[in-house]
Amino acid sequence: MIDRKDLGSWMDGAPNEEGYVKGSSLGLPADGPGAVAPFWRRPLSLLLDWGLCMLVSALVFSGDPLANLVLFVAVNLLFLSLFGATPGQFVLRVRVLPVSGRSPMILRAAVRTVLMLLLLPAVVWNRDAQPLHDVVAGTAVVTL
Template sequence: MIERKDLGAWLEGPPTDEEYVRGSRLGLPAEGSGSVAPIGRRILSLLIDWALCLLVSQLFTGGDPAMTLGLFAVENLLLISLFGITIGQFAMAVRVTPVRGRQPILLRSLIRIVLMLLLLPAIIWNRDAQPLHDVAAGTAVVRR
């Protein structure tokens, strides 16, 4: 039988360690350039990228959803592979950086975008504010 104290703990969220610094396990600084990017900036950068892809899709194909998704994937793959940053990330002063392994950035970008498009890995985050697609790719989104 479920007791009230069990529900109360669940409703309060997962246990937290007040002294833990996000990104410290990844070797990232606590503050400033190179620290874990705030979630708000990350979401806004995603929305900017999506809006730009939607605009281009609207101009050339009348807003075809498949074209918008394809443009979003290509933008992320190319720009992150070449520069480590998308247009939206540039606008929000964040970037993608490798945090583990030695895979080429093209492979990291491919893993990252494929998992991001599946959506579920993008909405599950770890203690370091790293979504599962970044964990799998060995990357993190940090402040510039």
């Protein structure tokens, strides 16, 4: 008979291998520059970017919710394509790098941003600490 301990539990977290280094299957180093960024930097950079967009929207568009969204998409597309990092990511010293495929960064930024707006891909992560929107776009967020 199958016992509960054989199946595991969602409270145990994601399955992991002892000694596995996050990002190693992507060719990223274990630590230092170019390593997978710590989790806390990702949502904090997102909050900084969203706050910047809301501030600009409040000053220029009287806080229109659609303007907030359009500004957020524009900031992500422009900054990721040109610099590899949004303003919030610059502040927190992380950047988005392509890790697979050969598509141009503007396409990667568009796919990543659209999927991030759907929210669900942003909360589903793999063992390399990549959310689904980064997996689909072929990118990884790394430290500088």
